[in-house]
Amino acid sequence: MSEIGGLQVMANKLWLMAGLAVAISGCSSPKTASSVLQGAQKAMGTVNSIQYSGTGMNAFFGQALTAGEEWPRRELSSFTRTINYEQRSARDELGFAQPTFGGQQQNMEVNGDKAWNIGPNGPVPQAAAAEERQLHIWLTPHGFVKAALAAGSATLAESGGADIVSFTALGKYKVDGTIDAQNLVTKVETKIPNPVLGDTDVVATYADYKDFAGVKFPTKIVITQGGFPVWDLAITSVMPNAALDLAVPSAAASATVPPVQTTSTKLADGVWQVMGGSHHSLIVEFRDYVAVVEAPLDEARSLAVLDEAKKLVPNKPVQYVLTTHHHFDHTGGLRTYVAQGATIVTHQSNVPYFEKTVMAPATIVADSQAKSPKSPKFQGVADKYVMTDGKQTIEIYPTGGDTHTKEYTLIYLPRAKILVEADAYSPGPPNTPPPATPPPNALMLYDEVQRLKLNVATIAPIHGRGPVPIAEFKKFVGKT
Numbered sequence: 001m002s003e004i005g006g007l008q009v010m011a012n013k014l015w016l017m018a019g020l021a022v023a024i025s026g027c028s029s030p031k032t033a034s035s036v037l038q039g040a041q042k043a044m045g046t047v048n049s050i051q052y053s054g055t056g057m058n059a060f061f062g063q064a065l066t067a068g069e070e071w072p073r074r075e076l077s078s079f080t081r082t083i084n085y086e087q088r089s090a091r092d093e094l095g096f097a098q099p100t101f102g103g104q105q106q107n108m109e110v111n112g113d114k115a116w117n118i119g120p121n122g123p124v125p126q127a128a129a130a131e132e133r134q135l136h137i138w139l140t141p142h143g144f145v146k147a148a149l150a151a152g153s154a155t156l157a158e159s160g161g162a163d164i165v166s167f168t169a170l171g172k173y174k175v176d177g178t179i180d181a182q183n184l185v186t187k188v189e190t191k192i193p194n195p196v197l198g199d200t201d202v203v204a205t206y207a208d209y210k211d212f213a214g215v216k217f218p219t220k221i222v223i224t225q226g227g228f229p230v231w232d233l234a235i236t237s238v239m240p241n242a243a244l245d246l247a248v249p250s251a252a253a254s255a256t257v258p259p260v261q262t263t264s265t266k267l268a269d270g271v272w273q274v275m276g277g278s279h280h281s282l283i284v285e286f287r288d289y290v291a292v293v294e295a296p297l298d299e300a301r302s303l304a305v306l307d308e309a310k311k312l313v314p315n316k317p318v319q320y321v322l323t324t325h326h327h328f329d330h331t332g333g334l335r336t337y338v339a340q341g342a343t344i345v346t347h348q349s350n351v352p353y354f355e356k357t358v359m360a361p362a363t364i365v366a367d368s369q370a371k372s373p374k375s376p377k378f379q380g381v382a383d384k385y386v387m388t389d390g391k392q393t394i395e396i397y398p399t400g401g402d403t404h405t406k407e408y409t410l411i412y413l414p415r416a417k418i419l420v421e422a423d424a425y426s427p428g429p430p431n432t433p434p435p436a437t438p439p440p441n442a443l444m445l446y447d448e449v450q451r452l453k454l455n456v457a458t459i460a461p462i463h464g465r466g467p468v469p470i471a472e473f474k475k476f477v478g479k480t
Helices: 003-027 033-044 127-137 141-151 299-312 334-339 348-357 440-452 470-476
Strands: 049-059 073-084 089-096 105-111 114-119 122-125 155-159 162-169 173-179 185-194 198-212 215-225 228-240 263-268 271-275 281-285 290-293 318-322 343-347 377-381 385-388 393-399 408-413 418-421 458-461
Touching (some): 033 162, 033 173, 114 127, 318 334, 334 348, 343 408, 348 377, 393 440
Parallel strands (some): 290 318, 318 343
Antiparallel strands (some): 089 105, 155 162, 173 185, 263 271, 408 418
8 A cells, every 4th residue: 555545544534533523522412401491392292372171180279177188179070271372371161070169160261460260240350360370381391391491591400310400480480390201391390489388389290191183291180289289180182282362351451469458347345357358357455465366368468457456456566366277368377477476376286287387488478477587386275265364355165177177266255245257157248148058067156156155146257248146147047
């Protein structure tokens, strides 16, 4: 072989090696969040909208029969969710197998920052629900991929052989999505604020993917919130790129979250019922301090009630807050009272649960307790408990509960003959005819009053139009 021929062979080898190096370099380029998301998009298919239907369960979040147990399950005979990702809109159509709060057929909708339900009389604005409903659009498998790609700042990590892609949704929710070796989204999780739980885990798991008209979608969906399932769905039908163009009803377009309002009605010397919304509280004056019965909804409501207490009873601290039961709509303000240094008086069975919740971190929406934490003080009630200064008296009676909750306290003011109760009886407008069949829980309340031999003149309910004479309650339950 000539010298020139040898140089040519060597040159060819060098070119071959360089080509291999380039090929190998291209194959081993590091994964990025973007490349992982693009792989998932290719594997699952690209859609602008989607509709999926099936059956399963939707739980009643925050309404456990016993504090710390799972949310009550409500079986679904039908479920359909339709999402338009481009419009940021969604519609949930639920058919419950049994009558339930809110109706056996429910329709919940969102378009951007506007939300509403479709009731028997038309759209009903749900301004406070808009953000969470929109967030759930981006927790779906295809929604997660779209939102993470659009964010442009998603990050990538690995765990257990799977890729974890993270981004921030709606400017404040950190969302983590797990993508498996088949490039399928198997889990999406985030945290949302809750007045009782603080930062609350929401975890959606997706399994048993199947092909629907060229788009892969999970047929098993489980979503937990606060540690327990709120959705458990078996999906039987999926329609990629389903038509959905949700126009925002005029009532919802102009709706905003209403400001907290309070109005006080004096029931007796040193006793006021604070109304002005869906839930009420009582302010009770003692010689050296004030007690508040019920801390419903959230911090804003509790701060308004505390302000009302200062106006009605100046220069006396609120030292106690009493609960009727543990449900979240009735205890969303407990953290606020703890931050004020008040002692929580509650059924003994609630104490271990509240010890955790009032100290839980709340970083997404920081409340008073998050900003300046205080250790909680409790007075658990396992038997009749009496608060008195010799003049004003409150009696607290723990009961075995009813079909709504397994723990329940009746709160009775013997001097004024006032009974405070929640959910068993919520009086409607004056002169409303009594029901043909009295509700079971109202009958159980009547039986408890008789068993305890309480001399009640007035019922001060936590829901309904306000205080009513005992005669009206007796008529309601058919005991006149």
